[in-house]
Amino acid sequence: MDSSDFTVSMKQRDVVTAVLPVPEQVLPMSNLDLLIPPLDFGIFFCYKKSSDHTQQNLSPESMVAVIKKALAHALVPFYPFTGEIAQNHSGEPELLCSNAGVDFVHAYADIELKDLDLYHPDVSVHGKLVPIKMCGVLSVQVTELNCGGLVIGCTFDHRAADAHSANMFLTVWAEISQAKPTTHIPFFQRSIFAPRHPPQHDESIDKMYVLLSSITPPPKEIEVSNDHLLSRIYYIKAEEIDRLQFQASENGTRRSKIESFSAFLWKTIAEGGNDLSKGVKLGIIVDGRKRLEGREEKNLSLQNYFGNVLSIPYTEASVGELKSMTLKMAAKLVHSCVERAAREEHFSSLIDWVAS
Incomplete structure (x- = not known):
C-alpha cells in the first residue's frame, strides 16, 4: 500500500x-x-x-x-x-x-x-x-x-x-x-506592545511587509508553474548537525545550529537550479520575546506571553552565487540576516510600522 x-x-x-x-x-x-x-x-x-x-x-x-x-x-x-x-x-x-x-x-x-x-x-x-x-x-x-x-x-x-x-x-x-x-x-497584556509616540520605523520594514489591500488580486486564469509550496520533514542525527556547525564556523566565530543547517539547506536547494541568475530566498523565524525584555511589566515575563511575537527576516542570493560560495560564506549571510532582526529596535519598528 x-x-x-x-x-x-x-x-x-x-x-x-x-x-x-x-x-x-x-x-x-x-x-x-x-x-x-x-x-x-x-x-x-x-x-x-x-x-x-x-x-x-x-x-x-x-x-x-x-x-x-x-x-x-x-x-x-x-x-x-x-x-x-x-x-x-x-x-x-x-x-x-x-x-x-x-x-x-x-x-x-x-x-x-x-x-x-x-x-x-x-x-x-x-x-x-x-x-x-x-x-x-x-x-x-x-x-x-x-x-x-x-x-x-x-x-x-x-x-x-x-x-x-x-x-x-x-x-x-x-x-x-x-x-x-x-x-x-x-498572560495577555497587549499594552506591552504599544507603539512609540510618534511611531518611527526603519525603512527596511517596508521591504518585509506590505498591506494586504495593496496586493493585486491574482488572475482568474493562473499560469501553470513549477514553483509551488512544499512541506518537508527532515531527520538529521546530532553528529551531522555538529559537523555542519563545525564546517560553517570560522576564525573562532561559532555559528548556531539553525544558522549552519539553514545555510546548508539554502545551498542544497540552489544546487538543483539551472538558471544561475534566479534568486533563492531564505527566511528564518525570529522570536522577539528575549529581544523585548525591556518592555516587560512588573511580575510579568514575556516568556509566558500569549500571542505573536515574531519576525521573519529573509536574505536572498542567486543560484550562481550560492553554488560558488562556501558553507562558511552562506552561514555568514544567514547570520547577518538573523542578527538584523534579533534586536529590540527591529521589533519596536515592526510595532510602529503597523501604527503608522
Whole structure:
C-alpha cells in the first residue's frame, strides 16, 4: 500500500470547552498579531503503543478520554483557544473569548506508524492526521493507528498565537494529562506592545511587509508553474548537525545550529537550479520575546506571553552565487540576516510600522 494512500474514518466528533468558567471578553490583537495574515499552522505528535505492562489494559477509547479531559482543563488558563476571531468595527480581527469550544475528533487510520511517509506531510499528514480547521481558533484530532499507536494533530489560527504560545499550551496539556504540576501561566497584556509616540520605523520594514489591500488580486486564469509550496520533514542525527556547525564556523566565530543547517539547506536547494541568475530566498523565524525584555511589566515575563511575537527576516542570493560560495560564506549571510532582526529596535519598528 502507498504510504500516503490510507483511509481515515471518524469515530466520534465533540466540542471541548474549558472545564471551569473562563473570562468572556474581547481580546484585542496586538500590532504584532496584526502582521499575521489569515492562515493556520499545524503540529502533530506520534506515539508508539506502550510497552509498559501497566498501560496495556488501556483501550484506545480510554486513552482518548484522558486526552480530552486534560484538554478541557488546559483550556482554562488558555481560554482564547476556545473562542473565535471576528472583525471589529474598524475591520481589524479580534479574539472573541466566548468558550465556544474546540472541535475534537476521534478517528481511526488503517495504517501502521512505521509506514507513515513523514517526509511528505502534505499528502500523508495534512487533512488526514492534522485536521483542517473549519471554525474557531483551534481544532484537535486524535487518530488511532492499526498498530496500536496514536497521532495527536492540532491546527491553530496563527493570528491568535505563534509557535511559542502553542508550545506553552501543549506543554501544560501534557502535564495535566500526566497529573504533573503545570509550568506555564500565560498572560495577555497587549499594552506591552504599544507603539512609540510618534511611531518611527526603519525603512527596511517596508521591504518585509506590505498591506494586504495593496496586493493585486491574482488572475482568474493562473499560469501553470513549477514553483509551488512544499512541506518537508527532515531527520538529521546530532553528529551531522555538529559537523555542519563545525564546517560553517570560522576564525573562532561559532555559528548556531539553525544558522549552519539553514545555510546548508539554502545551498542544497540552489544546487538543483539551472538558471544561475534566479534568486533563492531564505527566511528564518525570529522570536522577539528575549529581544523585548525591556518592555516587560512588573511580575510579568514575556516568556509566558500569549500571542505573536515574531519576525521573519529573509536574505536572498542567486543560484550562481550560492553554488560558488562556501558553507562558511552562506552561514555568514544567514547570520547577518538573523542578527538584523534579533534586536529590540527591529521589533519596536515592526510595532510602529503597523501604527503608522
